[in-house]
Amino acid sequence: MDVRTAIRTRRSHKQFTGVPVPDAVLTELVELATWAPNHRLTEPWRFAVVRHERLPHMLHAIEHGLRHAGGDEQKIALQINKVKAVLHEAGAVITLLRHTSPADPLLDREDYAACACAMQNMQLAAWEQGFGSFWSTGGHFVGPALRSFWRAEPHDEVVGALILGVPSGELPSHRRKSPQDLLYFV
Numbered sequence: 115m116d117v118r119t120a121i122r123t124r125r126s127h128k129q130f131t132g133v134p135v136p137d138a139v140l141t142e143l144v145e146l147a148t149w150a151p152n153h154r155l156t157e158p159w160r161f162a163v164v165r166h167e168r169l170p171h172m173l174h175a176i177e178h179g180l181r182h183a184g185g186d187e188q189k190i191a192l193q194i195n196k197v198k199a200v201l202h203e204a205g206a207v208i209t210l211l212r213h214t215s216p217a218d219p220l221l222d223r224e225d226y227a228a229c230a231c232a233m234q235n236m237q238l239a240a241w242e243q244g245f246g247s248f249w250s251t252g253g254h255f256v257g258p259a260l261r262s263f264w265r266a267e268p269h270d271e272v273v274g275a276l277i278l279g280v281p282s283g284e285l286p287s288h289r290r291k292s293p294q295d296l297l298y299f300v
């Protein structure tokens with residue numbers, strides 16, 4: 115698959131077959147992530163990798179966090195089931211963390227941008243090998259309850275969790291605006 119095809123055909127997949135993503139693939143995805151452009155070569159990333167067999171531990175941490183926060187038991191059970199359905203079928207998770215620089219807003223912004231490029235490198239490289247993924251920044255996959263699971267340090271930001279796996283179900287389709295509606299030559 116060439117780069118242009120990978121860019122055009124990658125979609126966010128949220129349904130998987132439960133097939134594990136091999137360690138060698140996970141390691142290479144991280145290596146490819148590190149080739150993302152990063153200003154001043156700060157290499158502002160770390161990667162917490164959860165193999166398929168460790169996903170129940172991640173689920174356990176999420177469940178613990180939800181129960182600890184309290185609230186309506188029925189609602190919690192629903193949330194847990196939703197997360198469980200995804201993690202049960204996922205092949206692995208790679209979470210990208212970065213050390214933030216609150217004292218240097220420009221550096222901080224550039225580092226975040228570099229991390230976003232790294233995330234996309236991984237998504238495209240995974241897709242090129244037949245692994246779908248979705249980038250999660252919200253909800254239960256990156257919430258505060260998981261910070262200790264990720265071994266996040268106080269100034270770390272969780273840029274996103276990449277939930278990976280062999281896709282199942284229907285291929286999601288999304289539209290994009292036409293370049294003619296977006297560009298102007300100057």
Ligand SMILES: Cc1cc2nc3c(=O)[nH]c(=O)nc-3n(C[C@H](O)[C@H](O)[C@H](O)COP(=O)(O)O)c2cc1C
Nearest residue numbers: 124125126127248249250251252253274286287288
């Ligand atoms: C910064 C960022 C955060 C995202 N967070 C989430 C998320 O929390 N949950 C989710 O389901 N998808 C998330 N996505 C995926 C987008 O929803 C998805 O890329 C968008 O719907 C377009 O679909 P496509 O990736 O199939 O083209 C995120 C994407 C980006 C770039």
